[in-house]
Amino acid sequence: GAVVSQHPSRxxxxxxxxxxxxxxxxxxxxxxxxxxRQFPKQSLMLMATSNEGSKATYEQGVEKDKFxxxxxxxxLSTLTVTSAHPEDSSFYICSAFTGNEQxxxxxxxxxxx
Amino acid sequence: AQSVTQPDIHITVSEGAxxxxxxxxxxxxxxxxxxxxxxxxQGLQLLLKYFSGDTLVQGIKGFEAEFKRSQSSFNLRKPxxxxxxxxxxxxxxxxxxAAGNKLTFGGGTRVLVKP
Numbered sequence: 009g010a011v012v013s014q015h016p017s018r019x020x021x022x023x024x025x026x027x028x029x030x031x032x033x034x035x036x037x038x039x040x041x042x043x044x045r046q047f048p049k050q051s052l053m054l055m056a057t058s059n060e061g062s063k064a065t066y067e068q069g070v071e072k073d074k075f076x077x078x079x080x081x082x083x084l085s086t087l088t089v090t091s092a093h094p095e096d097s098s099f100y101i102c103s104a105f106t107g108n109e110q111x112x113x114x115x116x117x118x119x120x121x
Numbered sequence: 122a123q124s125v126t127q128p129d130i131h132i133t134v135s136e137g138a139x140x141x142x143x144x145x146x147x148x149x150x151x152x153x154x155x156x157x158x159x160x161x162x163q164g165l166q167l168l169l170k171y172f173s174g175d176t177l178v179q180g181i182k183g184f185e186a187e188f189k190r191s192q193s194s195f196n197l198r199k200p201x202x203x204x205x206x207x208x209x210x211x212x213x214x215x216x217x218x219a220a221g222n223k224l225t226f227g228g229g230t231r232v233l234v235k236p
Binding site: 113 | 157162163164165166167170211222223224225226227228229
């Protein structure tokens with residue numbers, strides 16, 4: 009089946025630093041990837057849609073300058089949390105869309121001290 | 122705007138007993154409906170989906186779901202649960218292919234399985 013990886017799985021950083029999270033589709037190409045955020049014991053909230061070769065589309069209320077998304081190739085999308093603050097601590101999940109189904113990565117736990 | 126409600130935050134069920142997870146959606150047109158399972162350390166896995174056709178949908182791991190348009194529901198069922206079914210379950214709705222399959226998730230239901 010289609011496999012999506014995320015790296016790193018966990019990251020701890022100091023307030024004010026930037027953190028990059030990678031999302032890779034390992035055995036298929038995805039022109040569209042999605043980034044979600046999940047707070048503890050809550051549901052997934054769509055942050056943005058990442059399209060290969062074009063700018064990401066952000067959901068209402070998501071700061072595009074804070075959450076930079078780059079979809080450089082058909083198998084890689086990156087999410088950079090810039091100038092991270094403790095309130096950015098969360099579980100970030102990506103998915104890759106095959107045109108028929110979304111396949112999800114295992115998530116990245118970000119803790120900002 | 123589309124929305125999904127999962128009324129039960131937690132459900133505890135004995136191993137071997139039946140399980141039903143409720144899902145109600147709000148969407149103006151014909152919805153694309155999904156059930157996902159999330160286990161610790163693993164990504165969300167698709168259990169089943171409904172696009173059109175037969176309203177009773179069979180999925181993986183012995184799960185099934187029934188689409189009821191009149192009730193705006195898409196409840197998930199399993200006749201006999203196994204200890205490995207303990208996980209978080211999410212119902213989701215998409216606005217169709219034209220919307221790029223953007224998913225709106227319900228709040229989730231955590232299933233605990235008693236031996």
